[in-house]
Amino acid sequence: MPQYVTLATCSLNQWALDFEGNRDRILESILIAKERGAKLRVGPELEITGYGCLDHFLENDIYLQSWEMYETILKDERTYDIILDIGMPIIHKNRRYNCRILSYNGTILLIRPKIFLANDGNYREMRYFTPWLKTQYIEQFKLPNLIYKLNGQEFVKFGDGVIETLDTVIGFETCEEMFTPQSPHISLSLDGIEIITNSSGSHHELRKLNTRISLIVEATRKCGGIYLYSNQRGCDGDRLYYDGSSMIIVNGQILAQSSQFSLNDIEVLTATIDLDDVRSYKSLISHGLQSKFSPIYEREFLNIEISPEGNKFDLSLVPTSIKEVKYHLPEEEIALGPACWLWDYLRRCKGNGFFLPLSGGIDSCATAMIIHTMCKLVIKEVQNGNLQVIKDIKQVLKIEKDDEIPKNSEEFANLIFHTCYMGTVNSSKETRDRSLRLSEKIGSYHINLNMDIVVESIIKLFEITTGKRPIYKIFGGCQIENLALQNIQARLRMVLSYLFAQLLPWCRNKQNLGGLLVLGSANVDEQLRGYLTKYDCSSADINPIGGISKNDLIKFIKWSREEYNFSILDEFINATPTAELEPITENYLQSDEIDMGFTYNELSIMGKLRKIDKCGPYSMFIKLTHIWKDYKSVEEIADKVNSFFYYYSINRHKQTVSTPSYHAEQYSPDDNRFDLRPFLINPMFPVGRGKINKFLIDYRNK
Template sequence: METTNESNKVYLKQYGLRLPFVGYSCQDHFFEVDTVLHSWEILATLLVDPELYGIIISTGMPVLYNNTLYNCTVIILNGQIILIRPKMWMASEGNFSELRWFTPWTFKAETVDFALPDLIKCINGQKTVKFGDAFIETNQCTIGIEMCEELFVPESPHIDMSLDGADIIINNSGTYFELRKLSKRVGMMKEATQKCGGIYVYGNQRGCDGDRTYFDGSPMILCNGEVLSIGMQFSLKEVQVISATIDINRVKSYRASSRSFSLQTSLRPIYPRIKVDFDFIPVDSKPTEPVIVKFLRPEEEINLGPACWMWDYLRRSNQGGFFLCLSGGIDSCSVAIMVYSMCYIVCNAAQMGDVKVISDLHKILGLGHGSTYIPSDPKELSNLILHTCYMSTNNSSNETRNRAVMLAAEIRSYHIDFNFDTVISTILALFYVLTNKKPKFVAHGGSNSENIALQNIQARLRMILAYFFASLLLWIRSRPKSLLVLGTTNMDESLRGYLTKYDNSSADINPIGAISKNELRKYISFACDYYGISILTLFLEATPSAELVPVPKFLVQSDEMEMGMTYNELYVFGRLRKLSLCGPYTMFTKLVKLWGSKMYIPVIAQKIKMFFYYYGVNRHKMSVLTPGFHVESHSSDDNRFDPRQMLYNCQWEWQFEKIDETTKQLLNNTNNF
């Protein structure tokens, strides 16, 4: 990134993420001394690179000071380390756990001397550097440093920095993607520079960092409340450069015109200044005009986010493609379209000559170094990467099979189709030999235990068959490597526990694991028009069904009927549980106000009790759930985002009793009225 004024030019090269040498997702590797050592070694390569001279570089790395680990921004110029600025406010919610590894720097506007390691001393003879909260003062302007989470806290450092004269605030960030989150980031930076004036230069990590999250880039340059430049939110490019030309005098006049700003400057702390002999380079270009930021709709974000994440995961895992069980329902349909979106993006990048994408694609496909292959269209690439399968039993319908076949043909995935009743019969025959018993479905006079066991054996066999074919399909096609198995369980079903443990919800990764059924339906409606795939309307019209039990031809096994609640209701339960932090009773009181005019209060009470019962009894399934791509702020993934116990007292006696008492009181009040 670069910011300039009319007479001088400042280069502020950011590496666009908080910890570029090691990434944000190292987790407990931050405890290893090797991680810190290798970060210094990589920093050393920047110090000796003559091409980086004349540029102020801001990058991030973990640093040990007095045997305490800090998350730091390191500023270098012309082979010298100018400042090490430790982070003061840690991100320790959601998918972040910085306080587990790092200690916040609590000495506002203070610095100490830091003894540099020998490998740095050997490069330039520099023995010490200032460590702490300070400004970089050039010959023309002053630069302050804010770090990621510090933008989001109530008392952000940029306020005091601006009041003490920082013309430019730089922020190396590692903020992961969530639906609608970009508008929040833009809004906070616009507000910061509108209140305080000044230039804000923001860089953010991009891509999959080895975890469930995707960092969606979107570097920005703002001035006095206006966005002057913003990068792409989703892209296969690992590095993106944006620039803006800014008259520094705009900042000075903006602040001078605000009497409140001038009065509050007397109350600010005085920051230490690290003076550097750095001049701006004159340019003749006009100042950059503000731009209107166009935010993607949630359906567009769902179309691009999982696609970019899957591409990163595929190329880094050294596998040859994906295997997906197509059930004929909207969940597996959504995953198939997301892979098709990935093929669309990769194909465009390859045709535009992106050398890195082409090289990665050749490795995935097992092509030699001399290959010049570039896919002609997304469908051609889909046939090479996406392998789909419809696994039927006697309980499957022709409708779901036909939808799966049509979708596979439309996106040209490599598709197979078979019935595995003989495999089921073999297992049941073994059970009969050992026990002299034949389990039956409820429809045939069996018990509930028999019914569940017969459903689960179908679901779990699908998982075994999926991994078997994923291991060998590329071998059949005379290609090396194996396939990554994609999961198809949505967030609502996980929350309710409406899935079989170790069934075909068990996979390598799950692109829709943190997306609700409501959002998936909107996404498929969008994709129908965006990609011109008209058969997607058939998936929108179909009744969601597991098709695991025999039913009369004129009936359908309905997911919502079996769950005892609709997907719309599950969406509301999920948001209240996670975002509003509601237990059973608080959720009941809120929903009485929201639903009381259209739903009988005892029915509301019964639905909430049913939800929490199944939530508790099935919570253990979340501990082994396939890693899902993080999308929603109310994700139920307990491995990172939503850590809660996996064993509950599922009767919730105290809570449910209080709900029943309140229900009676409300009914009595209504009757008396």
């Protein structure tokens, strides 16, 4: 006879330190799960505090407020008759732990601390928390007084245990533990645990989701069982966007998958599963033999059945069928991830819109198209009756009535998105025209200006003060004059951006809106090479493309051209990338790739070798001799490597003030969170360069 259980997992858009908002989203997800008949509900990692609290986790207030919020959930009788798996930080014996609290009907059953902490890349969990390395070990935890006053419960089991009901056993794995070589799900499965939950705070990177899904699928395909994966969603206060994609997997097959990118703050997945299918799948001789040597978990018994009415067969229950995995193209990820991140940022910082210097190049074009995607997503949710989005759009626009809400994305963009072409004598008619026509397509409030008078006034001031006037290289000036003249234009654009961002709403008689958030648009390859001016218009409030490569941005614009039928985008794709900071003559047009000494494709490859493969100069040189062997000589490769590390080093200081950027790529040079290399480095790398030179000498003498 089948033994059906209905289980729930969810994606929640939590916000760091938004205790009451986080609590309310947790409660709503529990009620939705109950309404759908679920007997177990799993939520994201650290869902009460929000995952991205960072050094706030060192503050004692966090732990007190977490218990206060948890107590309001525990005493709410609407949350009864369902097992709750809720994540929050806990202090035990003066040590801080990242924990999961299991409860039923107002009683805490077990506190399960995280065993393996995420401590690389964007994560610093060891800075705040202690790992619980005593696997399969349980001790007593003294509950705070507010819990004792609520239900008379004084102690609870704390450690690596499991929960056994009358009809199944539930075990636990938390985020990073799934990615480790000795993942707990292996020993849990061998000890007869049939349902494993995983609360996660996994962020979005381009092309990363398939790795996450393959790990979960393979875990249950190898071990059998039910896996409930719950992941945080949204921007909870930093550069990361947590991309949902919560899942329910059984025996290597996906039954449910939540959206990867969505403006819905709450998404609950449920599935009905036959426990007999799990038991049949796990009844392999090899499993039985290996379980002889596997650890044994201490069980906390819960005297309930989570299958309906015991073992009675219920025709109204229909087992959930297998679903096909949903993957987005990388181009779609670029459109949707930063768009959702920008909306979260705008609504949560109480902002009223964005300002973007629209240069006519592909980077600012990509940023504008991401805003266009955001506007479309918001209006679509309004049309779908999403009450949270309707509330947020009213807050952003400072309106009260429903009939004041824009009817389409272009109307919405005209109210919140302001673009500006900041031209000089060095700017071309083509880039000015492209900017204007793109702004007309997306609906932004656009202005054209010529800033030559401002540039000239600065140069004149310098000339009067020093008696010398710098001139461009093509007119006979030296390199330092040439750079100084370019940097004046770039830095003045930053100053003008903030001036216009602050006053444009006032100019439009919308004083109640306040200022605008200034958007940067430097891509990850330019930041890696340092091909930007410190405190130029790459300096902004946030940058949605700062973690995305030029190659991916071009693919995104090609996708956008088809998705939105914008023929104007062809001109951006085919244009030569140029900063337009030097005079254009009959024989000269400034080119980004020529100025940098690298193609964007070369920078992308070298950036991945530097960060992901952790290569220094010599090891990168050796790898590139194989990668580029068909179209570059070893001498050319050596020059490229030496030049890359030189410019990377002398420009490293620029990363200390880089605009906070959406994290999308594993070779991001952002030293604020992701890349902790120093900014004072010997740019010559004498030992590495010496090894490369010796290799060249030996190679020539062969």
